[in-house]
Amino acid sequence: MNTDALRYRRGHADRFLGELKDFIRFPSVSSDPARAGSVKECAAWLAGHLKHIGLERVKTFPGTRHPIVYAEWKQAQNRPTVLIYGHYDVQPAEPLREWKSPPFQPRVRGRNLLGRGASDDKGQMFTHVKALESYLRTAGKLPVNVKCLFEGEEEIGSPSLAGFLARNKRALRADAAVISDTQMLAPDRPAISYAERGALSVELEVSGPRRDLHSGNFGGAVHNPAQALCEILARLHDSGGRVAIPGFYDSVRATEPSERAHLAHAGPSGAQILTEAGERKAWGEIGYTTYERTTIRPALTINGIKSGHQGPGGKGIIPASATAKLSFRLVPDQVPEKIAAVFRRHIERIVPDTVQVRVKTLSGAKPVMMDPRHQALSAAAFAYRKGFGATPRLVRSGGTIPPVIAFQETLGIPAVLMGFGLPADNIHAPNEQFHLPNFFKGIDTSIWFLAAMGAQRS
Amino acid sequence: MNTDALRYRRGHADRFLGELKDFIRFPSVSSDPARAGSVKECAAWLAGHLKHIGLERVKTFPGTRHPIVYAEWKQAQNRPTVLIYGHYDVQPAEPLREWKSPPFQPRVRGRNLLGRGASDDKGQMFTHVKALESYLRTAGKLPVNVKCLFEGEEEIGSPSLAGFLARNKRALRADAAVISDTQMLAPDRPAISYAERGALSVELEVSGPRRDLHSGNFGGAVHNPAQALCEILARLHDSGGRVAIPGFYDSVRATEPSERAHLAHAGPSGAQILTEAGERKAWGEIGYTTYERTTIRPALTINGIKSGHQGPGGKGIIPASATAKLSFRLVPDQVPEKIAAVFRRHIERIVPDTVQVRVKTLSGAKPVMMDPRHQALSAAAFAYRKGFGATPRLVRSGGTIPPVIAFQETLGIPAVLMGFGLPADNIHAPNEQFHLPNFFKGIDTSIWFLAAMGAQRS
Numbered sequence: 001m002n003t004d005a006l007r008y009r010r011g012h013a014d015r016f017l018g019e020l021k022d023f024i025r026f027p028s029v030s031s032d033p034a035r036a037g038s039v040k041e042c043a044a045w046l047a048g049h050l051k052h053i054g055l056e057r058v059k060t061f062p063g064t065r066h067p068i069v070y071a072e073w074k075q076a077q078n079r080p081t082v083l084i085y086g087h088y089d090v091q092p093a094e095p096l097r098e099w100k101s102p103p104f105q106p107r108v109r110g111r112n113l114l115g116r117g118a119s120d121d122k123g124q125m126f127t128h129v130k131a132l133e134s135y136l137r138t139a140g141k142l143p144v145n146v147k148c149l150f151e152g153e154e155e156i157g158s159p160s161l162a163g164f165l166a167r168n169k170r171a172l173r174a175d176a177a178v179i180s181d182t183q184m185l186a187p188d189r190p191a192i193s194y195a196e197r198g199a200l201s202v203e204l205e206v207s208g209p210r211r212d213l214h215s216g217n218f219g220g221a222v223h224n225p226a227q228a229l230c231e232i233l234a235r236l237h238d239s240g241g242r243v244a245i246p247g248f249y250d251s252v253r254a255t256e257p258s259e260r261a262h263l264a265h266a267g268p269s270g271a272q273i274l275t276e277a278g279e280r281k282a283w284g285e286i287g288y289t290t291y292e293r294t295t296i297r298p299a300l301t302i303n304g305i306k307s308g309h310q311g312p313g314g315k316g317i318i319p320a321s322a323t324a325k326l327s328f329r330l331v332p333d334q335v336p337e338k339i340a341a342v343f344r345r346h347i348e349r350i351v352p353d354t355v356q357v358r359v360k361t362l363s364g365a366k367p368v369m370m371d372p373r374h375q376a377l378s379a380a381a382f383a384y385r386k387g388f389g390a391t392p393r394l395v396r397s398g399g400t401i402p403p404v405i406a407f408q409e410t411l412g413i414p415a416v417l418m419g420f421g422l423p424a425d426n427i428h429a430p431n432e433q434f435h436l437p438n439f440f441k442g443i444d445t446s447i448w449f450l451a452a453m454g455a456q457r458s
Numbered sequence: 459m460n461t462d463a464l465r466y467r468r469g470h471a472d473r474f475l476g477e478l479k480d481f482i483r484f485p486s487v488s489s490d491p492a493r494a495g496s497v498k499e500c501a502a503w504l505a506g507h508l509k510h511i512g513l514e515r516v517k518t519f520p521g522t523r524h525p526i527v528y529a530e531w532k533q534a535q536n537r538p539t540v541l542i543y544g545h546y547d548v549q550p551a552e553p554l555r556e557w558k559s560p561p562f563q564p565r566v567r568g569r570n571l572l573g574r575g576a577s578d579d580k581g582q583m584f585t586h587v588k589a590l591e592s593y594l595r596t597a598g599k600l601p602v603n604v605k606c607l608f609e610g611e612e613e614i615g616s617p618s619l620a621g622f623l624a625r626n627k628r629a630l631r632a633d634a635a636v637i638s639d640t641q642m643l644a645p646d647r648p649a650i651s652y653a654e655r656g657a658l659s660v661e662l663e664v665s666g667p668r669r670d671l672h673s674g675n676f677g678g679a680v681h682n683p684a685q686a687l688c689e690i691l692a693r694l695h696d697s698g699g700r701v702a703i704p705g706f707y708d709s710v711r712a713t714e715p716s717e718r719a720h721l722a723h724a725g726p727s728g729a730q731i732l733t734e735a736g737e738r739k740a741w742g743e744i745g746y747t748t749y750e751r752t753t754i755r756p757a758l759t760i761n762g763i764k765s766g767h768q769g770p771g772g773k774g775i776i777p778a779s780a781t782a783k784l785s786f787r788l789v790p791d792q793v794p795e796k797i798a799a800v801f802r803r804h805i806e807r808i809v810p811d812t813v814q815v816r817v818k819t820l821s822g823a824k825p826v827m828m829d830p831r832h833q834a835l836s837a838a839a840f841a842y843r844k845g846f847g848a849t850p851r852l853v854r855s856g857g858t859i860p861p862v863i864a865f866q867e868t869l870g871i872p873a874v875l876m877g878f879g880l881p882a883d884n885i886h887a888p889n890e891q892f893h894l895p896n897f898f899k900g901i902d903t904s905i906w907f908l909a910a911m912g913a914q915r916s
Contacts, residue, residue, distance in 0.1 A: 031771035092769055098669070156771055183675070197674060201772035210736030211556070212887040216655060216857030217641070219787045220699075220757030221731060221748045223741035226782075227691065227760050234692035237685065241678075273679060278668030281812045283681035290679045299678030302685050303775050304766030309783055311550060313489035313614055314659035314820045316785055316858075317761050317886050324684075325767055327774055329677045354739040362772045399674030400774075428775050429670040 004138035030089035054136035063160035066152030081145035083174035086125025087154030090117035098430035119425035123434035124180035131446035143454025157363030176376035182419030198330035198367035199400035207321035223354035294398035336364030365402035379452035387445030462596035488547035512594035521618035524610030541632035544583025545612030548575035556888035577883035581892035582638035589904035601912025615821030634834030640877030648850035656788035656825035657858035665779035681812035752856035794822030823860035837910035845903030
């Protein structure tokens with residue numbers, strides 16, 4: 001049955017690529033209110049496509065800001081159920097001038113497909129859609145029961161997902177979830193991540209005078225909010241690269257020496273990570289390797305700063321305010337709400353009385369850790385060997401996939417992080433791309449994964 | 459002769475105000491290349507207006523980026539020559555949403571005229587234009603010889619002016635310059651500034667990775683350029699509010715105790731300055747009053763910071779770079795070029811080897827100091843007593859008027875800083891305004907000033 005599906009995939013590769021391009025053309029930027037219409041259109045296109053390939057009960061549910069697209073196929077009696085999760089929303093494309101081609105006009109360059117969402121996550125989630133089509137258009141059935149759940153709010157922290165899962169617990173019952181939204185180590189080195197860092201996104205605004213002031217008339221006599229913000233931000237790390245917020249490390253679980261040894265072998269080298277980053281020099285918490293700093297240790301990152309004059313040339317002002325967007329990456333057993341509280345408390349303690357400060361929590365997600373020996377992870381390892389000809393490494397990831405914790409906590413199932421992305425994909429950055437061999441091998445891997453899951457009794 | 463001029467001024471107040479509004483309607487933002495056409499149109503309008511009121515040899519000269527408008531009247535034999543300087547270019551109007559009415563649609567609110575450039579400097583320079591008209595349309599002549607020099611590049615550091623003065627040294631010969639581009643202490647408290655701070659505007663860019671990085675995959679393992687910028691900026695002041703750049707204070711001239719005592723009496727109180735700034739708490743160099751910190755002491759101000767994500771919501775990135783615009787205010791005998799060099803040297807010394815840094819000098823202007831007993835300053839004091847009914851205080855200012863140093867160095871003449879602005883004018887900020895009583899009293903004061911100068915032999 002899967003031989004036919006694999007042959008169908010090979011026979012329709014060009015069309016599959018064309019459809020992925022159509023999918024990427026929607027500028028479904030979930031964080032930008034001005035793009036809400038495009039997100040909705042993208043959801044409608046996706047729902048239509050799922051219906052077209054033969055899935056059943058295709059439906060679009062309203063989310064907090066953007067729709068959830070659902071579809072299913074439940075005719076594989078006595079077989080397990082796989083919940084396929086993905087997200088059709090994307091990160092903002094700015095800065096636009098750094099793109100080699102327009103972000104929402106996908107273009108093949110060499111062996112890569114360029115476009116916002118090409119890898120994160122439209123291209124990766126589409127591998128499963130095309131695997132399902134390859135079965136349904138050949139055998140007319142699937143080897144397992146399947147429930148597809150594609151959301152449009154992942155890049156804004158999945159505000160609706162946990163509630164949706166809780167409200168539809170029975171209907172969404174499954175044996176395992178599969179999510180393709182992570183990276184392999186290299187084109188020939190697949191990986192299965194069994195741990196993801198959590199996240200906490202906050203905004204910090206420092207304000208001073210009621211309005212921008214003339215820097216000649218007042219320069220030297222008032223505490224500049226931009227300067228005060230820098231003084232605060234500069235104090236959030238110590239000279240050893242540790243986050244200098246009291247209580248921040250209190251709940252960090254120590255990693256066993258055996259796991260650290262495994263990761264040192266399975267994960268990328270420090271030099272590899274720096275090469276991917278385009279950095280010459282490492283930086284970070286003393287006592288940990290570069291890979292450990294991005295996986296088993298938490299981090300605090302400034303995502304953006306905005307204050308005062310932004311245009312060309314100079315402008316002689318003391319800005320009335322300065323704002324920074326920050327994000328934490330959290331590890332077990334840190335809790336986003338508690339970290340938000342220690343952060344707020346710390347800021348209130350260190351802010352000088354010459355300025356005012358406002359702290360706003362934007363979103364939070366718990367860190368997650370899975371059992372690397374679960375049978376769904378074994379099925380994924382088998383599928384990778386078939387699809388990529390290589391045994392996947394079991395690794396930990398630095399990123400955050402809020403749905404994984406939601407599946408674990410609400411539905412009680414593990415999520416197989418079957419990543420087809422590559423470190424060079426430039427996700428969240430200009431010139432995002434998806435390695436086309438991974439798109440096609442990814443479809444094959446999904447075909448094999450569904451077959452391996454189907455070989456199990458439910 | 460000046461009685462008729464004063465009567466004419468009173469009889470044409472409404473038309474004068476209407477003409478000032480026309481002048482403000484040109485969005486002559488000199489720093490914005492997109493506004494170059496508007497700057498040019500504004501210059502043409504001004505030249506036409508000067509011709510219309512009866513000035514001679516009206517001409518527009520090309521500057522580095524924007525034109526210089528020149529006009530003269532030289533029929534007052536054996537009388538001194540006054541060089542009237544002003545600038546018709548304005549600061550950017552951003553942030554636009556904070557304006558109560560559109561910045562280039564001037565509107566009278568209460569006793570103020572709102573609009574970008576209303577005070578700085580269109581309204582103030584226009585007082586002299588209307589004083590000249592009041593003489594020429596009544597007596598048909600002026601009590602002194604006059605040369606008008608109105609430039610369009612003041613807000614970008616007057617890049618053409620010094621060269622223009624040097625090239626036209628003979629043609630511009632005069633006994634004194636008068637510039638109305640400063641503030642009075644209050645509506646009934648005129649002031650003549652005999653010292654201005656210099657300025658040095660620089661841009662500092664910190665860069666790290668080749669592109670924005672995913673903060674999940676790399677957070678904790680690379681030195682964030684935004685963080686590195688904050689760490690650098692936070693180190694530019696010590697905890698006592700002093701600029702922490704070695705060599706920065708080396709050439710700062712100590713102020714005599716007698717001058718400090720005079721300024722403590724003549725200048726605004728610390729409480730007044732804080733009220734104007736809308737600040738509750740003072741900040742600055744220990745050992746100096748708030749007024750001294752803005753006049754006899756140099757300062758370093760962050761004018762703007764830009765890095766990474768600027769839009770709504772969060773974005774999980776490590777920005778590839780971070781940029782700050784900074785400006786120094788300098789006092790005698792600091793030299794902008796030397797301060798630029800000590801700044802660059804200091805930055806290169808403190809930048810960590812995990813990031814790259816680029817320092818760019820945008821513009822510089824020397825500090826200036828004049829003899830408070832010069833006869834042109836006495837004529838101005840007399841004129842203020844007539845126009846405002848109050849004796850002006852002799853004060854020092856924190857701002858920077860590059861032309862003043864150019865007049866002193868190239869033409870060898872003092873510049874009378876006959877300010878008609880008020881601290882509440884919001885110059886360089888949203889809701890810039892000009893106090894209308896000061897516009898009309900300013901015209902009267904200019905009429906009296908020209909009369910007093912004309913009473914002297916050349």
